[in-house]
Amino acid sequence: MDLTRLVELNAAYARAIDNEQYEDWPGFFLESCLYKVTTAENVAKGLEAGLIYADSRAMLQDRISALRQANIYERQRYRHIVGLPTVLGTSDGGAAEVETPFLIVRIMRDGRMEVFATGCYRDKVKANGDGHLRFVERIVVCDGSRFDTLVAIPF
Amino acid sequence: MDIAHDSRTTNPWPENSVTRVPYWVYQDEDNYKRELNRLFEGASWHFVCLEAEIPNKGDYRTNFVGALPVIVVRDADGAINCFENRCAHRGALIAFDDAGNVENNFKCIYHAWSYDLCGNLRGIAFERGINGVGGMPKDFKRETFAPRKLRTTTLCGLVFATLSPDTPPIEDFIGAEVLGRIRRVLNRPIKVMGRFTQALPNNWKLYVENVKDTYHASLLHLFFGTFRITRLTQGGGVLVSPDGGSHSSYTIDNKASDAQSTAYRDQGIRTEKQDYKLADPRLLDTVDEFKDGIQLQILSVFPSFILQQIHNCLAVRQVVPRGVDAMDLKWTYFGFADDPPEMTQRRLRQQNLVGPAGFVSMEDGCVGGFVQRGIAAAGDQVSAIEMGGPTTESQATRATEASVRGFWKAYRQHMGY
Numbered sequence: 001m002d003l004t005r006l007v008e009l010n011a012a013y014a015r016a017i018d019n020e021q022y023e024d025w026p027g028f029f030l031e032s033c034l035y036k037v038t039t040a041e042n043v044a045k046g047l048e049a050g051l052i053y054a055d056s057r058a059m060l061q062d063r064i065s066a067l068r069q070a071n072i073y074e075r076q077r078y079r080h081i082v083g084l085p086t087v088l089g090t091s092d093g094g095a096a097e098v099e100t101p102f103l104i105v106r107i108m109r110d111g112r113m114e115v116f117a118t119g120c121y122r123d124k125v126k127a128n129g130d131g132h133l134r135f136v137e138r139i140v141v142c143d144g145s146r147f148d149t150l151v152a153i154p155f
Numbered sequence: 156m157d158i159a160h161d162s163r164t165t166n167p168w169p170e171n172s173v174t175r176v177p178y179w180v181y182q183d184e185d186n187y188k189r190e191l192n193r194l195f196e197g198a199s200w201h202f203v204c205l206e207a208e209i210p211n212k213g214d215y216r217t218n219f220v221g222a223l224p225v226i227v228v229r230d231a232d233g234a235i236n237c238f239e240n241r242c243a244h245r246g247a248l249i250a251f252d253d254a255g256n257v258e259n260n261f262k263c264i265y266h267a268w269s270y271d272l273c274g275n276l277r278g279i280a281f282e283r284g285i286n287g288v289g290g291m292p293k294d295f296k297r298e299t300f301a302p303r304k305l306r307t308t309t310l311c312g313l314v315f316a317t318l319s320p321d322t323p324p325i326e327d328f329i330g331a332e333v334l335g336r337i338r339r340v341l342n343r344p345i346k347v348m349g350r351f352t353q354a355l356p357n358n359w360k361l362y363v364e365n366v367k368d369t370y371h372a373s374l375l376h377l378f379f380g381t382f383r384i385t386r387l388t389q390g391g392g393v394l395v396s397p398d399g400g401s402h403s404s405y406t407i408d409n410k411a412s413d414a415q416s417t418a419y420r421d422q423g424i425r426t427e428k429q430d431y432k433l434a435d436p437r438l439l440d441t442v443d444e445f446k447d448g449i450q451l452q453i454l455s456v457f458p459s460f461i462l463q464q465i466h467n468c469l470a471v472r473q474v475v476p477r478g479v480d481a482m483d484l485k486w487t488y489f490g491f492a493d494d495p496p497e498m499t500q501r502r503l504r505q506q507n508l509v510g511p512a513g514f515v516s517m518e519d520g521c522v523g524g525f526v527q528r529g530i531a532a533a534g535d536q537v538s539a540i541e542m543g544g545p546t547t548e549s550q551a552t553r554a555t556e557a558s559v560r561g562f563w564k565a566y567r568q569h570m571g572y
Contacts, residue, residue: 038349041253048503049348049349050503050506051351052507053503053507055504056437059504062435063507065434070377071377072375072522073518073521074521145352146353146354147354148356149354149524150353150517150518150521151511151517152517
């Protein structure tokens with residue numbers, strides 16, 4: 001797996017979220033996919049639950065339509081700082097297994113800029129029909145387990 | 156008791172009223188200290204862990220009862236003990252992990268004093284000194300030095316603890332009606348599915364009130380209203396324990412008849428969005444697992460425990476105060492030990508409804524902060540809690556604030572207000 005292509009994928013993913021182009025976010029995944037936000041502690045203990053859990057791209061779209069139309073929260077946005085990916089191997093389905101560290105600063109309506117979450121993305125990445133890299137799986141493993149107030153925007 | 160300098164003396168509780176709550180109760184530092192003493196260390200039961208989390212001898216979890224750090228541990232004969240997580244020597248935490256297993260004793264890392272699984276002081280490093288020099292005085296009595304012990308009780312796999320000798324048996328404390336609703340859900344061995352903590356920027360009571368507030372759910376949460384998970388026009392009601400402190404609200408699945416109701420539209424309520432549809436409706440694919448048509452049940456035990464069933468999404472929540480204007484909400488998601496894989500999958504999807512990122516729960520995470528900030532300069536003002544009248548009895552509607560008033564009834568009784 002070409003590292004440059006992975007870096008480009010991560011950069012485009014982070015840029016879409018940080019620019020509040022949330023409708024573009026599900027497009028980084030294949031139609032059949034798994035996206036989960038969890039914590040290092042839950043992973044270590046083998047606990048399956050997610051803060052966010054989506055086992056289809058349609059569920060990711062529902063996250064965004066809820067965020068846009070249903071949910072109430074104070075205006076906020078993120079700034080992702082994404083590290084370099086490490087390719088760990090290839091899964092049975094031919095997807096590259098990749099791990100990438102991240103840091104997310106949350107910018108609040110009142111001007112606060114605070115580290116909101118850090119962790120690593122544990123990904124399975126594959127090319128789609130058009131040859132673009134997409135996530136088959138993105139498990140967002142947060143380093144800590146305490147989340148301030150609420151998590152509205154995906155990591 | 157020194158209350159000379161707190162706001163209670165200048166703005167006392169409105170006479171004999173649970174329909175008016177003064178805002179200083181969410182702000183006053185002296186009042187907060189009194190709560191830790193009278194509620195959390197007083198005659199109430201406090202959830203400390205699930206039995207399933209400490210199945211074997213020596214398994215322990217650390218937790219908080221209000222501000223009090225505690226260790227909950229299973230001992231050799233299977234009993235569950237709870238004691239203050241504070242070494243009798245110099246006050247250090249005895250255990251500083253969230254959970255673990257100790258064979259037979261806990262050892263304080265500071266000076267290696269050790270405690271058995273009941274919290275008794277058993278060993279003092281170099282108690283007799285070295286070569287007869289140093290060591291503890293011969294008349295030092297270990298038995299009189301120990302962390303404070305809490306009584307424990309278990310109920311349907313939940314472990315509760317109390318410091319007070321006066322706390323009544325848990326069944327009496329909760330009351331028969333609400334107790335039945337705990338047994339309804341926790342009817343067989345459970346398995347923990349995950350844990351998350353939500354740090355909320357508000358006084359702990361604002362969250363507890365929100366949990367008991369059956370009136371707000373379908374008004375604040377568009378998700379509830381639109382998908383008819385719970386609407387005030389559906390069947391249901393609220394049960395309030397005789398002392399007011401514990402409650403259970405419930406919604407009965409009658410989508411067919413409710414589908415015709417235009418009440419929300421007629422009221423111009425934001426949460427009724429006719430055009431909002433899920434792209435993947437599996438989120439709400441629900442099984443009537445308790446075979447009684449109740450699709451949602453929110454239950455609280457005074458002052459700080461919550462049991463939740465939203466469709467097939469089950470969780471316990473614990474309120475941990477962290478100062479007058481901050482709290483932690485500790486979520487533990489669970490299923491049953493005998494869940495088939497498709498039920499596990501269903502629960503994983505429905506867990507999107509709750510927790511810090513929950514389609515429904517995220518709003519409860521911010522609304523307490525909105526109140527805390529809104530009342531910043533209103534310590535001498537009061538809120539109006541009068542939906543459904545002035546009483547705290549069980550009601551066959553959720554367009555009421557009976558269980559919120561019930562909380563204040565119990566609160567005033569425990570606090571001596």
